[in-house]
Amino acid sequence: MQNMKFARVEVVTLVLCLLLSIAPTMARAQLGGVIQAPIERNGFRVSTSYDALQAFLTALEQVPFMTVSTLGTTPEGRSIKMVRVAAAANEREPKLRIMLFAQQHGDEPSGKEALTMLLARCASGEYARHLRAVELYIVPQVNPDGAEKDQRRNSRRQDLNRSHLMLDAPETIALHQAFLALWPEVTMDIHEYGSSGAWTRAGMMKTGDVQLGMLTNLNVPAPLRDYQRAKVFPFLAEAMRAKNYSFHEYLVGTPDMYLRHSTTEPNDGRQSLGIQGTLSFIQEGKNAGNKDSLLQRRATSQFISIDALIRYCAQHAVEIKDLVQRERELRTQAAGQPFVLRMNHVSDGRTLEIPVRTVPGGIDTVWSIHPYLSVVHPTLTTTLPKAYVVPRALASLPLLEGHGVQHEVVHTPTEQTVQRSMIDSVAYEVVEEDSVLRVYAHTVETTATLQPGDIIVRLNQRQSYLVATAFEPQSLWGLVKYPEHESLLRSREFPILRIP
Numbered sequence: 054m055q056n057m058k059f060a061r062v063e064v065v066t067l068v069l070c071l072l073l074s075i076a077p078t079m080a081r082a083q084l085g086g087v088i089q090a091p092i093e094r095n096g097f098r099v100s101t102s103y104d105a106l107q108a109f110l111t112a113l114e115q116v117p118f119m120t121v122s123t124l125g126t127t128p129e130g131r132s133i134k135m136v137r138v139a140a141a142a143n144e145r146e147p148k149l150r151i152m153l154f155a156q157q158h159g160d161e162p163s164g165k166e167a168l169t170m171l172l173a174r175c176a177s178g179e180y181a182r183h184l185r186a187v188e189l190y191i192v193p194q195v196n197p198d199g200a201e202k203d204q205r206r207n208s209r210r211q212d213l214n215r216s217h218l219m220l221d222a223p224e225t226i227a228l229h230q231a232f233l234a235l236w237p238e239v240t241m242d243i244h245e246y247g248s249s250g251a252w253t254r255a256g257m258m259k260t261g262d263v264q265l266g267m268l269t270n271l272n273v274p275a276p277l278r279d280y281q282r283a284k285v286f287p288f289l290a291e292a293m294r295a296k297n298y299s300f301h302e303y304l305v306g307t308p309d310m311y312l313r314h315s316t317t318e319p320n321d322g323r324q325s326l327g328i329q330g331t332l333s334f335i336q337e338g339k340n341a342g343n344k345d346s347l348l349q350r351r352a353t354s355q356f357i358s359i360d361a362l363i364r365y366c367a368q369h370a371v372e373i374k375d376l377v378q379r380e381r382e383l384r385t386q387a388a389g390q391p392f393v394l395r396m397n398h399v400s401d402g403r404t405l406e407i408p409v410r411t412v413p414g415g416i417d418t419v420w421s422i423h424p425y426l427s428v429v430h431p432t433l434t435t436t437l438p439k440a441y442v443v444p445r446a447l448a449s450l451p452l453l454e455g456h457g458v459q460h461e462v463v464h465t466p467t468e469q470t471v472q473r474s475m476i477d478s479v480a481y482e483v484v485e486e487d488s489v490l491r492v493y494a495h496t497v498e499t500t501a502t503l504q505p506g507d508i509i510v511r512l513n514q515r516q517s518y519l520v521a522t523a524f525e526p527q528s529l530w531g532l533v534k535y536p537e538h539e540s541l542l543r544s545r546e547f548p549i550l551r552i553p
């Protein structure tokens with residue numbers, strides 16, 4: 054068990070109350086090492102409730118370099134808050150923006166606790182040096198309705214971390230609106246993982262304190278994926294080891310089947326931002342099976358990794374900004390570029406060792422994973438068109454507005470040379486151990502009359518790869534996989550056209 058260092062602040066349980074009543078300049082003067090997160094004030098016994106979080110965030114409004122805003126409101130009327138932490142701006146040299154968000158899944162509180170610990174340290178002035186290079190945008194609790202019920206989903210039973218492409222939940226709409234407005238270069242989505250069921254049946258459980266997931270979708274710029282793996286991951290791993298926490302790359306699957314680095318689907322908080330050219334991560338802390346058990350270790354281990362990410366970004370701010378800017382610029386020149394329609398996880402012969410505990414027995418040991426589906430390979434590719442023509446019936450798709458996709462409306466009937474996808478057959482194939490729709494199609498070049506109300510979505514924009522993911526009929530993770538868009542496959546002629 055970790056020997057915590059937060060006892061130094063045991064005298065300050067009243068500081069937040071005090072902070073509420075003093076002027077901002079006084080607050081700055083009072084900040085040195087005195088502010089605690091709610092969970093620290095209660096000795097890591099109870100996870101932070103919605104009301105306690107709101108009180109803490111309200112107190113932070115007094116800190117001169119912190120701004121608290123409301124991103125949106127949940128179906129049950131709770132606020133989704135974001136805290137901006139930024140020193141004075143320098144227009145000529147804008148800072149690297151890092152957006153951190155947690156508790157999309159209501160029953161995974163430790164990420165929120167870690168972010169309140171981060172906020173407390175920021176308010177105490179501990180990050181002043183890093184704030185010369187970076188700005189932080191911190192959303193501690195994306196799903197307050199789910200959190201209050203200690204349930205994964207929101208109050209409409211939606212899994213928010215499957216809603217990032219279609220944007221059919223108010224919580225993810227709010228998050229993506231903030232993302233688009235801020236356009237941060239780095240993001241991290243913070244979760245918790247469980248280790249029971251098939252794992253304990255196979256005689257072990259994962260014991261890594263924190264798993265870090267990187268981008269795996271092949272339509273995310275390769276230089277971003279390479280940078281995460283080669284540069285960021287080793288830095289965070291070392292920072293965790295230095296504090297005696299175990300850390301490894303994010304793995305899902307089960308010991309009796311396969312293990313892989315989670316999904317390539319861009320409907321989660323990692324790939325949906327990555328495909329827009331963001332250095333985007335997911336982090337998963339180890340759950341304890343109960344929201345209040347082992348909170349000190351859970352919250353602190355998540356915090357140490359987040360702190361390491363901020364330190365890495367502050368030290369390499371210019372390098373990361375240049376890298377992301379370059380790749381985002383290329384996103385706006387997507388026409389004619391290759392696009393991976395389908396991909397799957399395969400083994401490249403490597404093995405990976407992760408910390409596990411035997412069940413029964415309780416012996417901590419290391420398990421060498423085999424088979425380990427370590428890499429993602431393309432199984433079908435295409436070349437991106439100049440634009441898509443979307444029929445009027447689909448023109449109000451929430452994903453277009455929610456992702457800020459630029460488009461033009463057709464006003465008068467217009468003749469246009471197009472590529473029309475002809476559906477040859479539809480089947481299912483197993484991807485990520487799930488049965489997934491597989492469309493077989495070919496394209497024919499023809500002339501079509503675009504009708505008033507149809508829309509043209511050009512690929513000379515930052516959302517180009519996200520748009521192609523949704524609109525290509527053979528796309529593994531496209532509109533066609535969603536039951537509400539079954540009608541797209543009703544006719545042999547796919548209704549979304551390509552302009553070559």
Ligand SMILES: [Zn+2]
Pocket residue numbers: 158161214244245
């Ligand atoms: Zn989760």
